[in-house]
Amino acid sequence: MIEVSEAGLLRRRSVVPALLAERGDMLVVAGLGAPAWDVTAAGDHDLTFPLWGAMGGAAVIGLGMAIARPDRRVLVLTGDGEMLMGVGSLATIAVQAPPNLSIVVLDNERYGETGGQRTHTGMGVDLVGMAIAAGIPQTMRINLPGEVEALRQAIHTSTGPLFAVVKIDPESLPLALPPRDGAVLSARFRGALLGPAAHLE
Amino acid sequence: MAGKDWPAALFALLQAHRVRQVAVVPDAGHAALIRLVEASNEMRLVPLTTEEEGIALLGGAWLGGQRGVLLMQSSGVGNCINMLSLAASCRIPLPMLITMRGEFGEFNPWQVPMGQATPTVLEAMGCAVRRADAPEDVAPVADAMLGLAYNTFRATACLIGQRVLGAKTFGIAPQ
Numbered sequence: 191m192i193e194v195s196e197a198g199l200l201r202r203r204s205v206v207p208a209l210l211a212e213r214g215d216m217l218v219v220a221g222l223g224a225p226a227w228d229v230t231a232a233g234d235h236d237l238t239f240p241l242w243g244a245m246g247g248a249a250v251i252g253l254g255m256a257i258a259r260p261d262r263r264v265l266v267l268t269g270d271g272e273m274l275m276g277v278g279s280l281a282t283i284a285v286q287a288p289p290n291l292s293i294v295v296l297d298n299e300r301y302g303e304t305g306g307q308r309t310h311t312g313m314g315v316d317l318v319g320m321a322i323a324a325g326i327p328q329t330m331r332i333n334l335p336g337e338v339e340a341l342r343q344a345i346h347t348s349t350g351p352l353f354a355v356v357k358i359d360p361e362s363l364p365l366a367l368p369p370r371d372g373a374v375l376s377a378r379f380r381g382a383l384l385g386p387a388a389h390l391e
Numbered sequence: 392m393a394g395k396d397w398p399a400a401l402f403a404l405l406q407a408h409r410v411r412q413v414a415v416v417p418d419a420g421h422a423a424l425i426r427l428v429e430a431s432n433e434m435r436l437v438p439l440t441t442e443e444e445g446i447a448l449l450g451g452a453w454l455g456g457q458r459g460v461l462l463m464q465s466s467g468v469g470n471c472i473n474m475l476s477l478a479a480s481c482r483i484p485l486p487m488l489i490t491m492r493g494e495f496g497e498f499n500p501w502q503v504p505m506g507q508a509t510p511t512v513l514e515a516m517g518c519a520v521r522r523a524d525a526p527e528d529v530a531p532v533a534d535a536m537l538g539l540a541y542n543t544f545r546a547t548a549c550l551i552g553q554r555v556l557g558a559k560t561f562g563i564a565p566q
Contacts, residue, residue: 244447247446254447254450258455
């Protein structure tokens, strides 16, 4: 059930579990800060790679994964501030054009972890427009509860790359922290994806 | 193949180490190797808009089960500093082949600060660094640093000295 705030904006902790519903064997990368807390609140998973740093790198981590595993869907869930820091990567991703990669920006127009300062998307910058201009073939803008299920389906079926912005309420929510040792996160992810051979390479 | 044709030797090493993704911000010194990768069916060339993308890319590649290598010039090392945290924290094999500017015979003063700082910056971020300053040293040093990265799950750098590459003089005879 997708919730809407008093301001009429989508609530992130209802959107993220809806996007991760029936995820199957999809690989998930979550950008640092609130998106990492959101995916954890939705249920920590061995095939989820939440970031505690590497700001600006989430989308390209997804690109490397999508190239390595063309047989899997790859979803990057990140924030507007994180995407803006690595916005040149939209050009890199458009050129590589992996059909199995989706990037979903949870856009609250704020740097939520640092005091709620406005980001560029709150001052007129249009990330979907930038993705289109870069040559990303599939784009979506999600503002209404009824649009979220179409995005979930597109993540699983579209011939991408797909880039979507979901406008969300800038609410501050209780933390839901994933493991923070990067060695644990990468080993569990590779073990779940590649089996015991992952640790014998 | 050692010696003058060190780009071909590097390509053979990438094949031997089963490299599948080659992330690149170009440098003249890497031009021959980039052409070989482009022509290869077993490696994917991924041109980047900035070098730190390469660290993220190879992180994703490793998580997905593929090995990669990052090619850049020394000025790009400065763009990578914070993103190197990903390789260090997540134990990602991250071999970097870095062509040097700002040292042996440099003409452009703007290349010198980052060129001189390159080994210090890399070592400050926990990266193992070794240099090759003669053509016949390039392949053995690169082989060692590729192996160190993949066998021990860390960032490594092979610095290819400007003495190997020759300095760019912009058509002006060096004094």
